[in-house]
Amino acid sequence: MSLTNDKKEIINQQLTNANSLFRRRFNTLSSVITNRLWLNAHTNYECDVLLTFPANIDDYAVIWFLEQLLLLAPDIRISIKYHFTTGVYGFYVTFTYERLLKGADDLQLEKPIKQEFGGGYKIFFFDELEFYEGVQDEDKFFTSQERQLIVRHLLFSIKIIQKQVISGIEFKIDQSLIQRSLEKHLIRQVIPLHNKQTLNHLRDTWVWPHTFFKRQPIEDIRQYFGVKIALYFCWLSFYTKALCFPAFYGIIIWLNTGRSQDCRKYFTR
Template sequence: METVNKTREAMDTISDKENGATSSNTNSGNGIFASAKESFESASRLLRRKIPRTGHLMTPRRLWINTVPTQECDIVIMFPHKTEDMELMWMLSQLRNGTPGLVVQVKHHPSTDSYGLYLTAPFSLMLKTAEELHLPKRLKQEHGGGLKEFVQLEMDLFETGEDMDKDFFTTQERQWMVYHLLHTLRASANDQFGTFKFVEGQAIIPKCLSEGLISQIYPLHDLDALQQLRQSWVRTFVKKQPLDSVCKYFGVKIAMYFAWLGHYTFMLIIPAFMGFIFWIGFGRGDQSSEDIGYVLFSLFNVIWFSIYLEAWKRYSSELAYKWGTLDQRHELLREPRPLYSGNLERSPVTGRLEPTYPAWKRHVFRYFVTVPVIVLCLTVVLCVMVISLKSQDWWDKHIQNEGYYFWLSYLPKVLLAVIITLLDEAYYKVALWLNDMGKMS
């Protein structure tokens, strides 16, 4: 850090000398303007040093337009703007000592006066991590094809691209493995980040995130792959979704979500068509015909939904087998939740000190807070439903007796839709609150 500051000061000194030489060579007619320009530039440099957040306001606009994304980087760790140099150096030493071979670059962001660590890993470290994570990779056709857990000794059996270092692992796989390496960092005895003290064996990165010592961790985009997805996916209308490309870039979870979204949207064509048929056949008759149509359409929806669930299970299993997650191993042991900071007790299983929450406090919150809130929400929903049905019947009779327009009968339905939207937003916030309280217990 001292080298960076000295370099910056040296460049400012050279710039001052150059400006001084330029002003001395100008004629007397332009001396006033040159002197004013020199004073303005000196004041700008002084402000950029003293007030780093205003530096981007004095930077030429073309430098922001022609920005070039950082290359050779998978994960970025950002720190708050008040992070001290000693804290940054401690984290840097933990990364280099805890994960040997990890490439770490330190960069300062003048616009926010914050530092970022740009992380990537060499190909040799990626191979070792892939074997530890049992990453499934595709075999060559002459060796049977299909997916198999990666083993370094059998490297020649797996498919590789033209450039093995760049094409063997996808962007998502590289970022996932670097993220895994970050979570393998464990604190030793008496480790301290600023004023926060770690417990021996505690995960460093998740705890720093929960305590606000690290502002955020995020991956960087691959602009070339992102542009290809934009052309083949976002800007198309009737083409089939490129799920394989989405899986390679965003991962299996995101690809599975969009696979379900496309499958569900396509399957909704059937009930939409049948609903239109029922509306034509039963929606223009008397009340008894409409009731028969509603019952038949409800029965059809039950049958359709059951068939749809089985179809989605089959389709999702095919995708999971194709993407190598059908028989993927799960983590048997996970680090205790970093968001909870309670009393430390020795675990009877591992023998280590772990944060422990009293069971009686959890039961008290569950039975005296969670259960009453859920019962109250269900009661409100039941009351709203009953009132809506009663008001709809009363309004229909009132319209029939008074001879109002038929479209006025939809007013209670519109009101019910508005109430459901408001209640849904309220219940969502209540659920988030209960979930956050549950994580802390």
Template structure:
């Protein structure tokens, strides 16, 4: 999309998360998934649309404010507490909703990113019941539906705010006009506005990028001064290289320590400093295993024995990786031998001398595609 077209985009109303489907998806699959979403997650409001130009089906998903409050309680969303109740950040609870800031105003309480996280949490944890099937796919009880629901992409809507959610104008204008087109060399990124609009991950990236760009000024200035006063003899150049290397070591150490402090400040400010431990988080939708009672939370969960994963890694992953490395090594030696053989024959045309290099390029490209598929398969099989 061109810059002028992007500046004239119109917000899509009543949408927090967008689910798109390829044009080959049949109506039965769409209706099956839509029915499961509406029955399994009654809190969601789903609108079905079809883009005639792109020939793509899409579900426009949102939820009411009351439903989002219950969802925030489910995922333990951390929200700021009013000063009279102690201040700070605390996991949201519907039973004590009165203690949180802006709880009375649904326009200000949830950011766009928080709304999207709650809805995506519901969608990714929509699980099948016993005996359910779709075409030739037979689901296990409790198996996640989202990975088999034919959805091509489930993505948050970041091009427009929710119509009932107030988003500061600078959050929309900064990426388009103010910040990106600033004449300053290193304009400060509006981290808070980016966090409200695009989420914590993207805001943290831009905060780090701005901090890194500013920190690079010191080695740039020191290196320029050192280069200016360096003499042309080898001894002087060696001394300057050693001095600059020592400076880089000190600068890198200070940079990392300062970013740890700065990153912790942002994490505390945005409510992600004390995230729940991995042991009590919901498993990812692609995880498979047997049901059991968790010894940590006493709740029902899917469990995959570590010894099975280790067995697969030792008997399958490791031999396959070693075989692939050996195969590539032998091919490389073969190309080197072919190169030596071609160069030893003086009567060959000049273009034939490039044949080993062409063969090597074809081998590298082919192996890259094949090994990528093998890596995906090993990752899917060994990361349960």
């Protein structure tokens, strides 16, 4: 597998940073952080997925796993965090924008077409970038859900190219690195990460009580949580409004009938 000089420099830099992190682990405990801070720690990239390892895993296995990710997927971007109080490593993962675009092509995601080309939605093709609306905007072209879906697909598509054994686990050629590692508990879990900025926006425009009488931001919900979740809340809003009139009529009947619950006069001619 041939790598450009720039990619080699990125890989070497990340490996150097990783080794430095492992050394600092034993030299100082001044960087101890809580569970919450670990999950919200500052990272070097806008990451989409978190890989966590079993507590107190052998450092050599973590370094080997990092090397495999960087060598087998040169476009990957990883930021490493270590939680001292639990002994757990976390890899915050994303990919370059170009690789995300190619991943969208693999998954055949539907994206909006520019009005000058007819508008509407069309399956995304990497070779036809000029047709898609907003493709130049790396931050907004993909929703958070789409980015995480693509990153997960790319991670599970990483294949072993050489038979190896690490920590008693055999990795065969063409096996998925992530899937095999999950099955053998070399890594603990793959977690999608929330976008704090978007969550804060949804909280301010949707969750807080002062937004009770405002329209739900259905489009924002769709972009972040997906169509199914947005459709659920859209239906819930419609259903609640539809019940207002019968509920109001029922209250009037209840107030007029009192304890007798005799409603016959309201339904007889």
